[in-house]
Each structure stands twice: as structure tokens, then as C-alpha cells.
Amino acid sequence: MTQAQLGRACGYSASAISRIEAGLLQPAEQPLLLIAKALHLSLDAIGVGRPASLARDVTPDQEDAMLRRQLLVAGMAATGASMFPPSATAAGRPDASARIVGALYETSATAPTSLRQLAQLLGTARAQFTAARYQDLGEALPDLLGTAQATRDMLSGRAREEAHAYVARGWVLATEVALKIHSDVAWPAADRALAAAQSSGDPVVHGEAARVLAITMRRAGRPAAAVDLLRRTADSLSRDHGDVPRAVAATLLMTAAYTAACGQRRGEALELMTGAGDAVDRLADVRIRPATALFTVDATRAQADLYWIGVHTALGTPDEGIPYAARIESAQLPTAERRARYGTDCARMWHHLGDHRRTFAALRFTEQVAPEEVRRPALRALTADLLYAPVAVAGVRELAARTGVA
Structure with a gap:
């Protein structure tokens, strides 16, 4: 069984099955029983008693299934009661999710700064994300978020709205990191991002926050609600005549298409990707200034091709993704x-x-x-x-x- 097949049998996404196998997600009782039933496991095998006793004589056809069972059981046993990954890495550095938890629930004694300096700090954090240095970013986020929130709290009027936008973008980054490591802390981080974005009054920042919140909704098994959020936000941004809002709207449609594909809603996924592709084509000759560039994603033809690969794989038609993969140059x-x-x-x-x-x-x-x-x-x-x-x-x-x- 593939992860997708097992997920369909027990009401989980393939991503969630992956997290269970990796020991990062503890299923509730009912999904746990469905997983056990789908894999023909005894109750003892799912972590409430002795390890599963596997049959000694298996045919070659059964070998892969048995290995998947072993991996799944090992993952469930390793999860325990904790909802977060371990708080320290093998090298002794704090885990990124633990640092984000600290930023969420522990008061930081960070001093405020100027909006200009805050923008520079945020730019450095964004550079760490785009360079895929998630551990470094996770360590920097608590101080960054503390500084952003302290700066916002001392301001008023238009300056305070601008600071709200910086706070939102900091929490967007925190959510991105949490999503990368499949941490459940992504949900409260995304909620903080959206609240700050709404206070900023900036539709672009609101779109960025809506995107990461929708991804957490999809991961939590609510793809339909996630698609609805993305559609509404993209529609609102598309009414703006600015290039940047329209580019954000295009990225939201791509995310919505992949989300619909994960929910096996083929017609909707293809319709959304086609709409996103059309929006990207209309932006192809537009040069977005660096000062207003998107935060963690872009709206280019290469980006659309990348999403087509994911959509077709999620829909179970990976062969249709091959032409898109072939025409992407990593550069x-x-x-x-x-x-x-x-x-x-x-x-x-x-x-x-x-x-x-x-x-x-x-x-x-x-x-x-x-x-x-x-x-x-x-x-x-x-x-x-x-x-x-x-x-x-x-x-x-x-x-x-x-x-x-x-």
C-alpha cells in the first residue's frame, strides 16, 4: 500500500500517514483504530501493548506490506504523548518548533526598534528561509517576533498598521518553518499571522497569511474549507489593479488547486490550476520591483509548472506531470x-x-x-x-x- 492508499482507507491524507510513520503525529483513538483495521493489526500492535508479532513466513508479494506495517508501528510507538518534535537536535541545538512554541507562549523581553531596522531584520529572516536554513531561522524567530511585537505596541496610527504587517510576515515565516517540519505548532502560528495581517489593512499581507493558514487547514483534514478561504482571498486580491496583489492571487489559486487535488477533487483542481496559469501568463511581462516582491512565493511560469507536478501526483496521475517536470530548469x-x-x-x-x-x-x-x-x-x-x-x-x-x- 502507498501512503495515499492507506490514507484513503482510514480518512487521513498521505502527508498525515507520512507524519505518523516518522513519529511526528499521534492519531486520535478513532483514526488509530481505522489504521489498525486497514493494516490488519491487532490492538497490541498499535502501541498499547507488546510489539507486533509479524508472521515468520511471508511471500514476496507480502514483504512490502509487512515493511510498511513495521515502519508505521515504529512511528506510532516513537510519537508518545507529545504533540511536538523533540526540543533538541542531535547537535544539541534547539528544535525550530520548540523555538516557535516559545515565541507563542512565553513573553519576550525584547526591546522595540525602528520600522526600518525591523524591515532589515525581516529581510534577513526571509533570506534564511529561501536559502532553506530552517534551523538558523528557527533560532532567530523568537527574538524577531518579540522585537516586531514590541515595536508595534509602542506605535499608533499608520506606523502601527505597518508594524502589524511586519508582525504578520514574521508569523508567516514561523508557520512556513513549522509546516516544513510537520509540526502542529503551524496552526497557532498561522492564526497569529492572520490576526496581525487583518490589523495591518494590507491586502497583500492578508493574502500571504491566508495562504499559510489554508495549508494548515489542509494538513488538518479540512481541504474544502481551505479551498474556500483561498478562493475568496484570491478573488478579493484580483479586484485590485496592482500587479503585486494579482500575483499574490495567482499563488493562492495554485495553492488552492493543490489543496483540491489532495482532496481528490479533480475537476476543481484542474480548473483552479488553469485559472492560476492564465493569471501568471498575464503577469509574465510585468517586472515586480524588489521592494514589493512576494514574501515566500512567486508567480512565474516555472512556479506554475512546479504546481502542475504536485497537482497531478496528488490526483494519482503522476505521468501527466512528467512534461511539466521536463520543461523546468532548476536555474x-x-x-x-x-x-x-x-x-x-x-x-x-x-x-x-x-x-x-x-x-x-x-x-x-x-x-x-x-x-x-x-x-x-x-x-x-x-x-x-x-x-x-x-x-x-x-x-x-x-x-x-x-x-x-x-
Whole structure:
């Protein structure tokens, strides 16, 4: 069974199954029982008693299923009662999600600063995200958010609205990092982002916050509500005659298309992607000034092609994503984070097509452009699938060792 097949059998997304396998999500009782039923596991096997006793004699056809069971059980057992990943990495550095939790619930004694200095700090943080240096960003976020909020609290009028926008963008970054590591702290971080964005009165910042909130909604099993939020926000931004709001609207439509695809709503997903592509084409000759550039995403043809890969893979038609993957040149993608996303989406596409060697090649590309990306739970689960696949691929075991899979 693939992660998507198991997810459909028990009401979870493939992403959620990946998180369970990686030990980062503890299912509630009812979903846990559905997972056990789908995998024909006893109650003892799902972490309430002794380890699962697997049959000694299995046929070759059963081997993959047994390995997936072992991985899933190991992930559920490793999760325990905690809703967050461990608070320290192997190197002794604080985990990014733990730092975000601290920023959410612990009062920071950070001093305020000028709006100009705050913009510079935010620019540095954004550069860390686009360079895929998530650990460094996670460490910097508490002080950045504390400074942004302290600065906002001392201001009034238009200056306060501008500070609200900076606070919102800080929380957008925090949500992005939490989503990367599949941490449930993404939800409260996205809520903070949207609240600050609404106070800023800036429709572009509101669109950025709505996008990350919608992703958390999708991850929480509410794709229809997420698509509705993205559609409404994109429609509002599209009415603005500015290039930047329209570009944000295009990125929201792409996110909505992928969200609909994850919910297996094929017609809606294709319609949304077609609309996003049309919007991108209308913006193709527009040069957006650096001062008003989008925060973490862009609206380009290469970006649209990237989303087409993800949409077709989520819909179960990964072969239709191959032409889009073929025409993307990684150099077209503006940041290490986007290039890593290209590698990740290609890895998933080839994995769904059963091409283990190309899956591994895509993972290696991702590791080369952004080493922290392949240590994310979703990619570690993909590496584990390759490690236990019936066809051995040279280099997989070494990748698994480097990323902590084996």
C-alpha cells in the first residue's frame, strides 16, 4: 500500500500517514483504530501493548506490506504523548518548533526598534528561509517576533498598521518553518499571522497569511474549507489593479488547486490550476520591483509548472506531470527553497510511478541544493520507502544514514 492508499482507507491524507510513520503525529483513538483495521493489526500492535508479532513466513508479494506495517508501528510507538518534535537536535541545538512554541507562549523581553531596522531584520529572516536554513531561522524567530511585537505596541496610527504587517510576515515565516517540519505548532502560528495581517489593512499581507493558514487547514483534514478561504482571498486580491496583489492571487489559486487535488477533487483542481496559469501568463511581462516582491512565493511560469507536478501526483496521475517536470530548469527557480521543492515534487512523482532510481536522483538533487530539506519527515519517509523497496538502488543506504532514517 502507498501512503495515499492507506490514507484513503482510514480518512487521513498521505502527508498525515507520512507524519505518523516518522513519529511526528499521534492519531486520535478513532483514526488509530481505522489504521489498525486497514493494516490488519491487532490492538497490541498499535502501541498499547507488546510489539507486533509479524508472521515468520511471508511471500514476496507480502514483504512490502509487512515493511510498511513495521515502519508505521515504529512511528506510532516513537510519537508518545507529545504533540511536538523533540526540543533538541542531535547537535544539541534547539528544535525550530520548540523555538516557535516559545515565541507563542512565553513573553519576550525584547526591546522595540525602528520600522526600518525591523524591515532589515525581516529581510534577513526571509533570506534564511529561501536559502532553506530552517534551523538558523528557527533560532532567530523568537527574538524577531518579540522585537516586531514590541515595536508595534509602542506605535499608533499608520506606523502601527505597518508594524502589524511586519508582525504578520514574521508569523508567516514561523508557520512556513513549522509546516516544513510537520509540526502542529503551524496552526497557532498561522492564526497569529492572520490576526496581525487583518490589523495591518494590507491586502497583500492578508493574502500571504491566508495562504499559510489554508495549508494548515489542509494538513488538518479540512481541504474544502481551505479551498474556500483561498478562493475568496484570491478573488478579493484580483479586484485590485496592482500587479503585486494579482500575483499574490495567482499563488493562492495554485495553492488552492493543490489543496483540491489532495482532496481528490479533480475537476476543481484542474480548473483552479488553469485559472492560476492564465493569471501568471498575464503577469509574465510585468517586472515586480524588489521592494514589493512576494514574501515566500512567486508567480512565474516555472512556479506554475512546479504546481502542475504536485497537482497531478496528488490526483494519482503522476505521468501527466512528467512534461511539466521536463520543461523546468532548476536555474529558473529563484531560491534554494524553491529548487528543493522542485526536487521534492519530482521525487514524489517518480515514486508514485515506481521509478526508484529517478526517485533517488531527485532526492539527491534536493540534498545538494538544500541539505536540511531531506531531513524533513516527509522526505525521510520517502527515503525509508526506497531503503526497503524490492529493487536496491546504489546510494540509498548512505542517504538513509545521513538523514537519520537508518
